[in-house]
Amino acid sequence: xxxxxxxxxxxxxxxxxxxxxxxxxxxxxxxxxxxxxxxxxxxxxxxxxxxxxxxxxxxxxxxxxxxxxxxxxxxxxxxxxxxxxxxxxx
Numbered sequence: 001x002x003x004x005x006x007x008x009x010x011x012x013x014x015x016x017x018x019x020x021x022x023x024x025x026x027x028x029x030x031x032x033x034x035x036x037x038x039x040x041x042x043x044x045x046x047x048x049x050x051x052x053x054x055x056x057x058x059x060x061x062x063x064x065x066x067x068x069x070x071x072x073x074x075x076x077x078x079x080x081x082x083x084x085x086x087x088x089x090x
Contacts, residue, residue: 001022001023001024002022002023002058002060002061003020003021003022003023003060003061004021004022004023004029004032004060004061005017005018005019005020005021005058005060006020006021006032006033006036006056006058006060007056007057007058007059008036008040008054008055008056009054009055009056009057010040010044010052010053010054010055011052011053011054011068013064015035017059020061026067029066029067030067030069031032032058032068033056033058033067033068034069034079036056037054037069037070037071038071040054040056040071041054041071041073042074045073050073050075050076050077051073051074051075052072052073053070053071053072053073054071054072055068055069056068056069056070083089084089
């Protein structure tokens with residue numbers, strides 16, 4: 001089974017995957033990258049502000065990037081203005 005390497009980039013630092021993961025097909029590669037992103041983001045977002053993007057570029061055994069997934073978080077303070085109630089439908 002082919003081995004793929006799931007690197008991590010958070011906009012400032014790059015962590016290279018030196019172990020890799022065996023993936024049977026392209027769906028397994030996509031699933032692995034998609035499942036990694038929320039886990040990575042969960043610990044960083046609360047401490048690192050309201051704008052953050054996390055990217056997992058995936059390399060094959062020949063070091064060729066074959067897939068890339070990105071998760072973007074953008075928080076926006078709305079102030080103390082209440083959200084208006086919807087108007088009744090007539």
